[in-house]
Amino acid sequence: MDSPRKATRIQREKREIILAAALDAFSEDGLRGATLEKIAEKAGMSKPHVVYYFGSKDAIYTELLQSLLDVWVQPLRDLSEDADPLAAILTYMRRKLRMSQDMPRESKMFATEILHGAPRMRPQLSGELKALVDEKAALIAGWSAEGKIARVDPHHLIFSIWAMTQHYADFDIQVEAVLGEERKPGLYDEADAFLTEFFVRALRP
Amino acid sequence: MDSPRKATRIQREKREIILAAALDAFSEDGLRGATLEKIAEKAGMSKPHVVYYFGSKDAIYTELLQSLLDVWVQPLRDLSEDADPLAAILTYMRRKLRMSQDMPRESKMFATEILHGAPRMRPQLSGELKALVDEKAALIAGWSAEGKIARVDPHHLIFSIWAMTQHYADFDIQVEAVLGEERKPGLYDEADAFLTEFFVRALRP
DNA sequence: ACAATTTTTGACCAAATGGACAGAAAAACA
DNA sequence: TGTTTTTCTGTCCATTTGGTCAAAAATTGT
Numbered sequence: 001m002d003s004p005r006k007a008t009r010i011q012r013e014k015r016e017i018i019l020a021a022a023l024d025a026f027s028e029d030g031l032r033g034a035t036l037e038k039i040a041e042k043a044g045m046s047k048p049h050v051v052y053y054f055g056s057k058d059a060i061y062t063e064l065l066q067s068l069l070d071v072w073v074q075p076l077r078d079l080s081e082d083a084d085p086l087a088a089i090l091t092y093m094r095r096k097l098r099m100s101q102d103m104p105r106e107s108k109m110f111a112t113e114i115l116h117g118a119p120r121m122r123p124q125l126s127g128e129l130k131a132l133v134d135e136k137a138a139l140i141a142g143w144s145a146e147g148k149i150a151r152v153d154p155h156h157l158i159f160s161i162w163a164m165t166q167h168y169a170d171f172d173i174q175v176e177a178v179l180g181e182e183r184k185p186g187l188y189d190e191a192d193a194f195l196t197e198f199f200v201r202a203l204r205p
Numbered sequence: 206m207d208s209p210r211k212a213t214r215i216q217r218e219k220r221e222i223i224l225a226a227a228l229d230a231f232s233e234d235g236l237r238g239a240t241l242e243k244i245a246e247k248a249g250m251s252k253p254h255v256v257y258y259f260g261s262k263d264a265i266y267t268e269l270l271q272s273l274l275d276v277w278v279q280p281l282r283d284l285s286e287d288a289d290p291l292a293a294i295l296t297y298m299r300r301k302l303r304m305s306q307d308m309p310r311e312s313k314m315f316a317t318e319i320l321h322g323a324p325r326m327r328p329q330l331s332g333e334l335k336a337l338v339d340e341k342a343a344l345i346a347g348w349s350a351e352g353k354i355a356r357v358d359p360h361h362l363i364f365s366i367w368a369m370t371q372h373y374a375d376f377d378i379q380v381e382a383v384l385g386e387e388r389k390p391g392l393y394d395e396a397d398a399f400l401t402e403f404f405v406r407a408l409r410p
Numbered sequence: 411a412c413a414a415t416t417t418t419t420g421a422c423c424a425a426a427t428g429g430a431c432a433g434a435a436a437a438a439c440a
Numbered sequence: 441t442g443t444t445t446t447t448c449t450g451t452c453c454a455t456t457t458g459g460t461c462a463a464a465a466a467t468t469g470t
Contacts, residue, residue: 010437010447029321032237036428046449051429058428108320114379115313115320116234125382133383150406155384156399160369162376167368174319177330178338179360194361201355202407215417215467241458251419256459258417263458417466427456436447 011053018043018050019067022060027105030112031061062120065113068106069124075099076158079136085143086203093161093199094192100169101188107169133158149203157203164195216258223248223255224272227265232310235317236266267325270318273311274329280304281363284341290348291408298366298404299397305374306393312374338363354408362408369400 021042025034036057040047054060075095082088100107118125133155140154168175168191176184183190226247230239241262245252259265280300287293305312323330338360345359373380373396381389388395 008446014447030235030237030317032235033321035426037426047427048429048431048450049448052448056429111320111376112235112317114376115316116238118378118382122378122382125379126385129379130383130385152403153395153399156396159372159380159383160399160403163368163372164365167364171316171319171367173323173327174330174334175364177323177327178335178364180331180335190358191361194358194365198357198365198407202403213416219417240456242456252457253420253459253461254418257419261459411470413468413470415466415468417464419462419464421461421463423458423460425456425458428454430453431451432449433451434447434449436445438443438445440441440443 014045015053017045018053018060019064023064023105023109026061026064027108027112030116031058065109065120068109069121071103072099072106072110073129073132076132076136079139081139085140085148086200089140089149089157089161089203090196090199093165093195096161096165097168097188097192097195100165100167104169104172107166111166111170147205150205152203161199219250220258222250223258223265224269228269228310228314231266231269232313232317235321236262270314270325273314274326276308277304277311277315278334278337281337281341284344286344290345290353291405294345294354294362294366294408295401295404298370298400301366301370302373302393302397302400305370305372309374309377312371316371316375352410355410357408366404 018039022034022039024042025039028034029038034057036047036050039057039060040050043050050060054063075092078095079088079092082091113121114125137154137158140149140152140157143149144151144154168188175187179187223244227239227244229247230244233239234243239262241252241255244262244265245255248255255265259268280297283300284293284297287296318326319330342359342363345354345357345362348354349356349359373393380392384392
């Protein structure tokens with residue numbers, strides 16, 4: 001456990017189980033609200049056992065956050081030249097929307113962290129993330145300048161995609177409460193249709 | 206304090222001070238993360254004094270939330286028939302954006318509460334709020350049907366306004382990190398310009 | 411000025427919680 | 441099989457924290 005030789009199968013498995021349980025707990029109650037005991041219970045093991053594998057609650061939280069970050073920005077990484085720039089942006093938006101649908105817990109964890117000042121992500125936000133966004137913003141700005149899409153501020157366009165797609169995961173309770181139970185099943189199809197049409201209208205030259 | 210006669214001036218003032226301090230604390234750290242001691246410190250009084258006025262931390266939190274709800278939905282209440290439907294929607298969007306700019310702490314408090322399941326707001330979300338949104342959605346649907354604005358799902362349109370405007374308050378740390386310090390001063394002007402253009406393009410018939 | 415009421419706080423308490431520790435159980439290795 | 445290493449847990453501890461309580465200080469009313 002200490003000297004990082006080879007992680008045994010059992011070690012990887014247990015760590016996975018704990019991380020899954022922790023994601024559950026953290027997304028529900030936040031770092032402060034989630035307790036080691038609850039995580040241990042969800043993971044089906046004792047509290048000291050959880051500490052044995054990660055050292056502290058904070059360490060679990062931080063590791064989860066870091067490992068999720070890569071997954072989270074992958075769709076943006078994949079945004080690139082395409083037959084049709086508008087289609088590329090729509091694909092990006094759709095992938096983000098799908099991530100909201102498939103990974104609401106991850107979305108909520110990030111949202112909570114950033115909402116509270118992102119104390120353990122600041123460097124990455126203004127470092128890697130800023131660099132990535134700047135790069136893709138330049139790409140979009142190019143399309144914009146060439147008249148392939150409408151003239152828009154690319155940074156704010158990216159923010160709008162983040163905002164609108166993550167809204168459905170982060171504030172799902174509100175969305176479902178306002179729409180009513182009966183519209184819940186087709187919710188993400190509705191959102192997809194709305195957002196697609198919306199961005200097409202807003203972005204086509 | 207017990208029998209609710211007339212609240213003296215001093216009582217109202219102290220309660221105001223405590224609520225302001227609590228808003229500060231809750232928006233920074235959430236319900237769980239904010240401590241009575243920190244609230245008391247920010248309010249410049251002792252911990253038991255805070256309890257004396259509100260009974261419990263939870264009570265402060267709940268009262269804050271309830272009293273803010275009215276303010277929060279007022280812009281939507283004010284959405285009504287207008288010379289120009291599109292202008293009416295833009296005005297609504299702008300008011301929401303201004304609220305994000307002027308009341309980021311309130312925005313964060315709501316966001317955190319909803320993110321964590323809105324345990325003490327559910328009834329209002331599916332009650333009053335749903336009713337209000339349904340009413341305004343019908344109004345927008347009317348405009349849409351008459352061809353005064355583009356055909357859009359009015360509920361999702363409202364969500365998109367919530368999402369995009371509140372994003373700037375709730376995730377300000379991320380927005381500022383990605384844009385860089387130098388774009389911070391004119392941020393809300395940029396956002397206003399972007400969103401206005403964006404919604405105009407998306408909504409005009 | 412004096413009594414009654416309200417406001418304010420220091421001291422204290424009980425519950426919750428993150429984590430330490432020693433040793434049991436199990437697994438790996440010889 | 442015996443030994444060593446890893447995995448696992450019961451028990452305990454220190455800290456944090458929401459809240460109580462008695463009494464002091466200030467205010468109000470007469």
